[in-house]
Amino acid sequence: MRKILIAGNWKMNLIPADGAALVDDLTARSGNWPDVDVVVCPAFTTIPAVALRLGGSPIQLGAQNMSDHDSGAYTGEVSGPMLLTVGCKWVILGHSERRQLFGETDTSVNSKLIKALSLGLKPIVCIGETLEEREAGRTIETVSRQLDGSLAGLTREDANQVTLAYEPIWAIGTGKVATVEQAGEVHSAIRSWCKEKFGAETAGWMRILYGGSVKPDNAAALLAHEDIDGALVGGASLKAEMFDGIIAAAK
Numbered sequence: 222m223r224k225i226l227i228a229g230n231w232k233m234n235l236i237p238a239d240g241a242a243l244v245d246d247l248t249a250r251s252g253n254w255p256d257v258d259v260v261v262c263p264a265f266t267t268i269p270a271v272a273l274r275l276g277g278s279p280i281q282l283g284a285q286n287m288s289d290h291d292s293g294a295y296t297g298e299v300s301g302p303m304l305l306t307v308g309c310k311w312v313i314l315g316h317s318e319r320r321q322l323f324g325e326t327d328t329s330v331n332s333k334l335i336k337a338l339s340l341g342l343k344p345i346v347c348i349g350e351t352l353e354e355r356e357a358g359r360t361i362e363t364v365s366r367q368l369d370g371s372l373a374g375l376t377r378e379d380a381n382q383v384t385l386a387y388e389p390i391w392a393i394g395t396g397k398v399a400t401v402e403q404a405g406e407v408h409s410a411i412r413s414w415c416k417e418k419f420g421a422e423t424a425g426w427m428r429i430l431y432g433g434s435v436k437p438d439n440a441a442a443l444l445a446h447e448d449i450d451g452a453l454v455g456g457a458s459l460k461a462e463m464f465d466g467i468i469a470a471a472k
């Protein structure tokens with residue numbers, strides 16, 4: 222009932238020509254893909270070149286961040302309406318790199334989320350604990366606090382549009398993947414949180430992705446867990462063969 226979603230976060234990589242070549246390569250492989258949603262999230266300046274190549278491709282387009290304002294004196298920011306004009310349908314919000322390196326908080330993620338929903342952009346909201354929090358036994362407490370803050374004020378209808386991504390910070394870009402047991406435990410706790418907050422039906426629809434060193438060789442086991450509905454992929458989304466391998470693992 223929940224369609225698997227595989228999203229690639231290209232981070233600050235790939236100039237327009239390289240991004241266009243990567244999606245061309247992926248589109249050429251897409252004939253063999255299972256029935257999943259596939260999204261790529263290039264850097265802002267690469268988005269238009271990628272958008273131009275997506276006609277006839279099953280790949281959907283997203284951004285890695287957005288402002289909570291529509292326009293105005295916000296130097297260096299890019300707004301949701303701007304993302305819509307270049308063909309984005311998705312936006313990643315509250316990635317741990319944004320939280321850790323650029324001072325984003327649950328409160329700022331919440332205002333971006335409310336803005337994205339008001340514009341019809343589909344948000345992927347990231348949450349996840351540090352190694353210190355995990356070792357202190359505070360994983361569930363941490364993600365629950367992040368959910369409380371980031372999803373504050375949302376109605377059930379809003380929540381139906383939201384995708385969550387559980388990304389343990391200690392597993393991002395480190396090659397250390399959470400075991401299916403570790404990830405599954407947190408995913409199930411997140412689903413319970415959603416159920417308590419929005420009811421069983423909405424919780425049953427909401428997709429919860431796993432992110433953190435997903436590769437073709439660990440994807441199938443993670444995606445087989447009943448509460449893991451897809452993957453948010455960093456490093457492995459930069460190589461067509463690897464990303465294609467992760468998509469194929471969703472069979």
Ligand code: PEP
Pocket residue numbers: 230388392393394395396432433434435453454455456457
């Ligand atoms: C990410 O950046 O969201 C991510 C999960 O990165 P990686 O796959 O490289 O760990």
